[in-house]
Amino acid sequence: MGPTSLVDFILQPPVFHPVLPYMTTIFGGLTHGKMVLMQGMVFVEAERFQVDFQCGCSLMPRSDIAIHFNPRFRSRPHIICNTLQNGHWLEETKFPQLPLRRGEAFQLLFLFGQEEVQPFDASRTEYPVAHPMQLNSSKLAVPYSHPLPHGLAARDTITVRALVCPEPEGFTLSLREDPSHILLRLSTCFRSRALVWSSYPDEAAGHSGKVTTYFPFHPQRFFELLLVCAEGSFKLALNGIPLGQYDVPWLAWDLVTELRIEGDITLYSVLS
Structure with missing residues (x-):
């Protein structure tokens, strides 16, 4: 079952070094x-x-x-x-x-x-331990490039945790074969309030579609975006809410060698 309202997407920003009692x-x-x-x-x-x-x-x-x-x-x-x-x-x-x-x-x-x-x-093994988030890490400065030297495969996941800037125009996540060739891109535009995926099987053709009728991102709001690779498709989830499966039969995951993130967000962690 998909999300029924914007409140389903709410994920609060992290609080660092709170004063106790908090x-x-x-x-x-x-x-x-x-x-x-x-x-x-x-x-x-x-x-x-x-x-x-x-x-x-x-x-x-x-x-x-x-x-x-x-x-x-x-x-x-x-x-x-x-x-x-x-x-x-x-x-x-x-x-x-x-x-x-x-x-x-x-x-x-x-x-x-x-x-x-x-x-x-953290010592328990039957549940996946969440990775610590980093504050103001120079390694996560945007624009950010994350190498994927061995490519991706079905069931691989990419998790991005970030905070939207106060006055954002938009941000993008792109999977690339090389710095000049984008294979798959997720684009967020705050002006048109749209989250769109686009894929480029070759230089002459492209395919795109709107991810959701909702626009779940807000200025100064923390989010966690999960991308799951599947055979001939990919799945998205935002703040633990599934956004659906999207067909990309022409996309070869093993050709993906780089994840690039650009735009008006502050990164806290990128996991792949």
Whole structure:
């Protein structure tokens, strides 16, 4: 099922070095499939810390807390999870295994399902660990070129995480056979509010199409774009929302040797 409104595309920008205690609004609420990534360092002398996903920010009366995640580092380290409802804590759940360590960096990923939430730490292997994003990295300056010396193949993926500039005109992602020959290009134009893909099987012909009737990009809004290679086609997803499959039977993925990104965005990570 495709997206039903613009709110389905909302992905909040990363917050770097927040001052604790830290509170922020989650745009669109915690819907099924949403993820929250947290990276930090546990103090050497830490006794505990907590992450609360709550319904508002009222102090009197206190807002309900849907999920209270509370690692404790005393003589027997453990994790407490609970829910606060109408000012009263419900029956807590205790997890005796605490993978977090005093004085060590950590990465936590909260995945929200229909009726449950699953926290994952960086040491777990059954769930793919999100890669850290970089702030103001000279290696990710735009225009950006990412070499693909071995080409691409079916099932290969490219993930781009970026922040749209305050007054954007547009940006493009292009897959190239060489610097002068573009094989596939995704173009975003803020003036016409269009996201369009174009492919060029040869110098004399080209094919293009609109990706979605929505225009899901906004100034100063963070996004994650996923491109999946398939046999004779490619698939797109934006902020975890599938945008569909697009046929390009003339495109030979093994000829792609370069990913180039240009335009009015700030890159945080490019994975392939």
